[in-house]
Amino acid sequence: MQVSVESLGTLERRMTFSLPADRLEAQVDGRLREISRGAKIKGFRPGKVPAKVIEQRFGAQVRAEVLDGLLREGFSNAVRQESLQIAGNPQIVPAADTADQLSYVATFEVVPDFGDVDVTKLNVVRHTSEVSAADIDAMIENLRMQRRSWNPVEREAATGDAVEIETWSQAGDERLPAEGVERGATVLGSAAMFPAIEAALVGMKAGDEKVADIEFPTDWRVPQFAGRTVAVNLKATRVSESVLPEVDAAFIKSFGVRSGDVDQFRADIRSNLERELKGALMTRLRREVGEQLIAVYSHVEMPPKLVEGEARGMAAQAIETARRQGRAVGEIPADAHAGFMDAARKRVLVGLLVGEIARRNELRLDPKRVTETMNLIASTYEEPQQVIDLYRNDAQLMAGLQARVMEEQVIDWIAERAQHTEQPMSFNEAIRQ
8 A cells, every 4th residue: 555644743644545446446346236136126136236236226335345454454554554653533535547557645633742651750639439338228218218208297398398389570661471470399408499599588478478578690501691680489389298118028129129128238339339439439440550650751742633623522512501501692702612622622631641551551441340340331221231231232331431430540550560559448538529
């Protein structure tokens, strides 16, 4: 294969490479012949569809698929031939073809030179924790809260009570809603409603009415309320107190423990909490190792396009999160990603370093660990086997899982060889991110 590479900057490269034209045509012809043997097209018997019809129906799609595969293969071969370490995805465009060659130009960035990477010089804090009987008791109480029932009461509403309300608001000259009232319900202290409104409901009985002056933030989701003090008219139509279920066989069976045995119930809860704890401790270790790597290698130049792409992705995620939370987003500026550039640079630095450490030390993905992680993920669903089958049949999902497991393997490998101290903490501290 003819390959030429030129530098466009410190970390940007442009590569010209070519593919044999006859190889493309041979693979396309072979794939179309395979299709013709099983194609079912109205008006023709199976296996008797004319080649011209097959070409008209499937030719463009097959050609695009074959060419995509050949481009990936050709580019990968050229990268290996030139001993390049690619950072991010290349941009590949056609160049001037010849009679027997298909030519392409790929523009991409390469992994920077990190120099000597000695992880034994890092100082890592490894957080440790375990699930206690008290943690299991607390989880059972949470489950009881989830299954609680409500009994109406005549007393004043207190924190923890459910209050059903009717409301209407006066914002300046505007009444909302224009006619009638809005109905809703909240558990006081849950922040399901705006906290100041919940606070105003404390002490109200069923049938009580009051007007509360509520100050709303400037980014409140209702434009007429944003940044204003609004007179909110409240009427409590029902006040109820919670009744927690007993931890009996029926309660236990409702969570999938068929025996209804309390010891088995507690064992299942322990298993779930330990799985959650394991993930939380890995997140802390990943952050700890990442901070150490950033401190040592922050001077290394990062691929600018890769960093910008990461920043834009982070900005888009932040905007989507704000929308889901009901916050006003408004018009998104073209440079919305600018505020994420520093965080993106750090994320790219850690990601490239982890990959470089894996490559230099010939670390390989552990299939057993992939299976264990997949099973752990699946165990959180009602039909674990369906989740496992989903991963096995979706190449993109599986690739994401493998990348996650490989990163965790490298993080563990670094932490084991770095200088480290252990820091014990409670379960609640450990899972609090």
